[in-house]
Amino acid sequence: MHFVVCAKQIPDPETPPSAFKIDESTNTVVPAQGFQPVLSQYDGIAAEAALQIKEALGDEAKITVLSVGAESAQAAIKQVLAMGADEGVLLQDDAFEGGDSHTTAKVLAAAISNLGDVDAIFCGRQAADWDVGQVGLLVAEALGWPAAILAKGVEISDGSMKTTRVMADGFETVSQALPAVVTVSNEFGEPRYPKLQQIMQAAKKTVTTMTHDQLGLDPSEVGSSGARLKLEKLYIPQSDSQVEIIDGETPEEQATNLIAKLVADKVL
């Protein structure tokens, strides 16, 4: 068996609001000083799902981590390698920059085809920066594979993948023939804490880097040139709130005054 985990490095979601800046002239997020980019949390959970299946199969599986990103994304790949993944490939190319979900999926699909013998692809339910949640499905689309999204449980046996999906009103269990794609949701559980031995092994591993040439992609179909989505404006919404303390000696009086105020403001 050969599994792929797609991992994305994102700006730290825990960057304090005061340090989060946007350059409105270029519509880009200004990297906050002192805050390193991190692995998108859902991708860590997807890696956990793949690792649990690998263990259930008696370690008879290989896990490859793929990431589309800058040089710094090596750290995200290493993190998944430390958890127990076997190999890492960084898809790094200036041509890939400025893309959308569609072009990212295209790059990933090309890399997966390039790997050849992949049986299952594990993605996070969405990247925790843009929260779009489309890449997993678009990869499946590009490869012509079945996909199940928002999984809280995944099992693989006898050439098929059984997924328990989180629905708005409950859970749904679906089976799909391999090869298949699954996007894993946070309900699956927490990613593991790597053992030190694995961290040190991961540190010694080399992450392969691939560019559009090696993947056989035309620069015009990926990155900003291939993107179907155009970012018009990126800005931090201004939210104003005005607080008024309602007077009153007793709770009853305060309630009466509050109602009077709400009525006057035509809320009630």
Place this chain on the structure above:
Amino acid sequence: MADESSIQNNRLQSQLIGKWWMPAIALSLGGLYLAMQFSSPEGAGRESFFNVAHPWSVYVFMASLVSLLVYGLVRHATLWRLGKDTPESVFANLPHRLKNVFRLGVAQDKVRRDRYAAVMHWSISSSIIVLTLVTAQVAIEDDTPLNFLHGPYYLFFSFYGDLFGLIGLIGVGMAMWRRYFVDFSRIRWDERPEDHLIIVGLGLVLLSGFFVEAFRIEVTELTQYPDWAKWSFVSYVLANFFEVFAMNDNQILWSHSAMWWTHIILAFSWLALIVFTRLDHLFFAPINAFLLRTDSPGRLSTIPNIEEQEIFGVGYIQDFSWKQLFELDACVRCGRCTDVCPANIAGQPLSPMHLIQDLKGHLASVGPSIQKIGNEGGDTRSVSPISMVGEVIHDETLWACRTCGACVQECPVMIEHVPTIVDMRRFLVMDEARLPQTAQAALQNIEMRGHPWSGTALERTTWMDGLGDVTIFDGTQDYLYWVGCSGSLVERNLPITKAVFRLLKEAGSSFGVLGQEETCNGDPARRLGNEYLYQILAEQLIGTFKEKNVQKVITNCPHCFNTFKNEYPQFDGHFEVFHHTEFLNSQLQSGALKVQHELPETVTYHDSCYLGRINGVYDAPRQILDFVPGANVQEMQRNMSKGLCCGAGGGNMWQEEVGERRVNHVRSEEAIATGASKVISNCPFCIQMFEDGVPAMHPEEVGRIQPFDVAEILELAVFGNQDNLEEEITEV
């Protein structure tokens, strides 16, 4: 003002009991003087083995005992030798170690921390020592050319023999009283049959000794030399009592002979208990005092060349150092450690005594097989059928430890529980990657963001808002003011950071801060068992300090203080480190800081473990409070070295507590019980624990005790209660 009387009492008590040998020497010299004054003692003396058929048999017993002791020692030592070398030589710092043997072994400093036990234990131990010397003198008198047991010395000898026999009986009585007649729980937490055997046996040995002497006196001295007989004052009374039975000389001689054999057999049997029971602490306690670390208890050992290790920390009994294995045998199950353990007090699943005993049992059960397999060159790690970490010692037991050091402080046989617990945590975290979710989150946050406060909305520079110019340290200032993660990223602590800053400025100190460049110094990682992460952070920060030419550091937090002061020297980071209370106190003493405003309130002071017990800074914060006009310090029941942890130590700040209660609720209750209006501490973690615990224990907002840092109190005393102080707290 600090509550002088209770602190003084604490100290006086330890001093008085500490000088137990003074009255003993005075008493003995007095006796000797009186014996010298005695009118006609020249002929005084006795036949050593009076009325004993085969005195040589004593040497048979003696030889058997010595063989047994040697056998016991070899049996124990083969198990200790399974352990690894100690990180540092146990012969380094020899004078200090010898001092420890005297102070902690002979003078029993730790035993004396419990007043009743101090008297009881001294009575018993001094009696055993003196009576052994008494017996040895009889042997020397009889079997060597030396003859000295006559004349005044004989009378004196008779006197102190009886005196210490009586003292021993008093000790045995006190021990029996506590074991059988009062509800004294800690010594019953792990009570075993041998405990009764030891105490009842000793009582019988001492009593039978008096009986032997009384029978002898009755025949040889009572009527012939009544003036000599009186020196054996206990046996004299007993012999007079025996007169009521009106036995003839033969009957008395027969009784004497029978009693002599009973006494000898009892005495040697009792001494043989040393080999089989906890009585072995007779030897192990002073030896463990010698082995006790001579550096700070706040320093954990390093794992050298960590990247080349295969197993991290201790997951198998043979991975402990031989000293750690030796300690297991020294434990006497007195329960003092468990009695003061914050986790145990709150009903959480940790008892340091049981942890040590469980490890001891595990060593005894798997040790011999490990030794055998090891000799055959086999894999010793697969010997134990159960895992030591997880099954013998449960994970939750290890995580409940606050590393507060109370157990280590109290242990009368100098066991160091905390390093042993952290060694097993290291195995859990680095080898097994098995740790509570919340602790994992804290560690990962340190890895990813350089601080443990996941989810904080603050920046490292937020506290500077409204303070005007804040100098960034560049090597030209005298001091680096180290704010720390908790001082900058936890909202409650910002006023403390600001207070220290304003006070340093007011005192005219030359200092700077690192601002954005601060990062976790690794303490939480080390205490939680991730030594690897700690080493990375420590080396990185030491590099930064050296690069910026940092020489002197003032810290906000006692944990940072301990790390810089005691642990960074392990990585060649040598800095002069002050906790803010030490520095601010020196500024008050020198007059650089002046208090101008009254604070007419009753307050209580909470010693943080890492400033107080572990680094011994009890006075500086109290002296600051002494400077505050009007402040009246009401100490809590547990204070100074006996203070109770707030519950946050050892990485428990980031863990869910398991058990009946929360430690901070217990401590908050104790603070509330003083009736003070403020509970003052010196540690951001303690403050946070009180902020959480006090409302839980005192839901009514009116009259609720307020947690304050020493610096915040001093700020009020120096600058007054300015309303704008409140407003400066940044709205986030």
